[in-house]
Amino acid sequence: MNIRTCLRPPIFAFGTLWFCLALSAQAATISVTYAISATGSGDPTNPPLFGNGTGSLVPLGSMTWRDMSFPDLATGANVGTFTMTFANGDTLVGALHEQLDLSSPPTAAAFTQTLDVTGGTGSFFWYNGTLTGSGTANLVAGPFSVSGSGTLNTTPEPGSLALLPLGLLSLVAYRNRALGSRSVDRQTGH
Numbered sequence: 001m002n003i004r005t006c007l008r009p010p011i012f013a014f015g016t017l018w019f020c021l022a023l024s025a026q027a028a029t030i031s032v033t034y035a036i037s038a039t040g041s042g043d044p045t046n047p048p049l050f051g052n053g054t055g056s057l058v059p060l061g062s063m064t065w066r067d068m069s070f071p072d073l074a075t076g077a078n079v080g081t082f083t084m085t086f087a088n089g090d091t092l093v094g095a096l097h098e099q100l101d102l103s104s105p106p107t108a109a110a111f112t113q114t115l116d117v118t119g120g121t122g123s124f125f126w127y128n129g130t131l132t133g134s135g136t137a138n139l140v141a142g143p144f145s146v147s148g149s150g151t152l153n154t155t156p157e158p159g160s161l162a163l164l165p166l167g168l169l170s171l172v173a174y175r176n177r178a179l180g181s182r183s184v185d186r187q188t189g190h
Contacts, residue, residue, distance in 0.1 A: 028154045029129075029151050029152065029153050030059070030151065030152050030154060031149065031150075031151055032057055032058060032060065032131065032149065032151070032152055033057075033149045034056065034057045034058070034115075034131055034133065034148055034149070034150075035055050035145075035146070036053055036054070036135075036144075036146050036147070037053050037054060037055060037144075037145045038051045038052055038053020038055075038065050038067075038143070038144055038145075039142045039143045039144070040142045040143075040144060041142055044071050044073060044139075045073070047069070047070040048068045048069060048070055049068070049069050049070075050066070050067070050068055051065065051066065051068075051144070052064075052065065052066055055084075057084060060086065060124075061086055061087060062087060063084040063085055063086045063087075063092075064084070064085045065082065065083075065084060066082065066083045067081065067082040067083070067096050068081055069096055071100075073102075076099055076100040076101065076102045076111075077098070077100075078096070078097075078098040078099070078100060078111075079095070079096065079097055079098075080096045081095060081096060082095075082115060088122065088123075089121075089122065090120060090121055090122030090123050090124050091120050091121045091122070091124065092117050092119075092127055093117070093118060093119055094115055094117040094119070094128075095118065096114075096115060097113070097114040097115075097116070098111050098112065098113045098114075099111060099112050100137070100139075106138070106139040106140050107138050107139070107140055107141075108136050108138065109136065109137050109138075109139050110134065111134065111135055111136070111137055111144075111146070112132070112133070112134050113132065113134065113146050114130065114131070114132050115130070115148075116130055117129050117131065117152060126153075126154065126155050127152050127153065127154055128152070128153050129150055129152035129153050130150050130151070131148055131149065131150030132148050132149070132150055133147050133148020134146065134147075134148065
């Protein structure tokens with residue numbers, strides 16, 4: 001009896017079990033609040049702009065803030081990316097979306113902010129979620145502050161967990177099929 005034939009039922013059973021467990025798993029969610037004080041630099045007419053500062057993401061701890069953004073002076077929209085780096089070196093990263101109220105004086109422009117957390121490093125590798133806040137910015141001198149709240153999923157979505165073993169099983173099946181066709185070619189001389 002071929003060893004591949006013997007291994008197929010246990011592999012199929014393991015894959016099916018993993019798939020069912022992943023679908024029944026729940027992603028852990030935590031509520032967070034954040035506050036950031038930073039200074040922006042760069043020329044809005046020649047982006048990108050860069051923000052550097054400090055803040056906190058409770059309950060995860062203190063962090064340093066870095067962002068890179070591209071403002072649209074006509075609409076007040078500001079889009080870019082951000083990185084929060086915590087004391088142990090772990091990071092959270094994602095997309096930054098802001099809308100500035102350009103009708104206010106340039107020394108106290110109000111803005112709203114949405115942070116789409118798409119992942120991180122270390123213990124925050126699987127984190128994702130959305131944070132929303134509001135703040136003020138001095139468009140002349142560069143300092144800004146913002147605070148808000150939101151939720152973070154701390155584990156991958158169940159569908160993502162289910163796709164990993166399914167993908168691995170597909171790769172194994174493809175490899176076995178490719179190896180099988182090579183042995184047939186060798187036997188027939190083609």
